[in-house]
Amino acid sequence: xxxxxxxxxxxxxxxxxxxxxxxxxxxxxxxxxxxxxxxxxxxxxxxxxxxxxxxxxxxxxxxxxxxxxxxxxxxxxxxxxxxxxxxxxxxxxxxxxxxxxxxxxxxxxxxxxxxxxxxxxxxxxxxxxx
Numbered sequence: 001x002x003x004x005x006x007x008x009x010x011x012x013x014x015x016x017x018x019x020x021x022x023x024x025x026x027x028x029x030x031x032x033x034x035x036x037x038x039x040x041x042x043x044x045x046x047x048x049x050x051x052x053x054x055x056x057x058x059x060x061x062x063x064x065x066x067x068x069x070x071x072x073x074x075x076x077x078x079x080x081x082x083x084x085x086x087x088x089x090x091x092x093x094x095x096x097x098x099x100x101x102x103x104x105x106x107x108x109x110x111x112x113x114x115x116x117x118x119x120x121x122x123x124x125x126x127x128x129x130x
Contacts, residue, residue: 005126007036012055012115015048024119027129028057035129042122044104045085047075048115055114060107060124065099068106068118 010028013035017024024046026038038060040046045068069076069092079089088098099120106120 003124003126005036005128006030007038007057007126008059009112010036010057012051012057017043017046022121024121037127037129039125039127040107040119040121040123041125042102042104043119044099044102045089045120046118047072047085048109048117050111050117051115052113055116056112058110058112058116060109063106063108065104065106065120066096068108068120069095069099071108072118 007028007030010030013027013029015024015026022041022043024040024043028036028038030036073092076085076089076092076095079085080091083089086098089095102122104120104122105124106118107124108118109116
């Protein structure tokens with residue numbers, strides 16, 4: 001089912017990583033003062049960078065695990081020595097096998113300004129909080 005709530009050009013108000021629940025919550029606000037919370041569940045990996053305390057979302061698009069592992073190959077290669085993002089990151093093929101066996105999906109977070117990155121997890125939910 002396609003998401004009917006747009007977060008295009010929303011400002012990121014805050015984000016939280018709930019390690020014990022494997023969740024990421026991103027609170028946003030639109031130009032119309034509509035508050036949307038984006039929640040990723042069953043998170044296996046994420047990489048967010050470039051937060052400038054005034055980040056604006058361009059888009060959150062679903063892609064494949066393989067695409068994320070390729071786009072962020074340098075980060076995954078460097079992460080091996082730190083066990084980032086998890087024990088399963090021994091190589092691209094082992095990582096892809098693990099993520100696919102866990103039935104995860106990947107989302108690319110593109111920014112117009114500031115923070116962007118990716119999240120790999122089970123599901124995403126958009127919640128109106130007005």
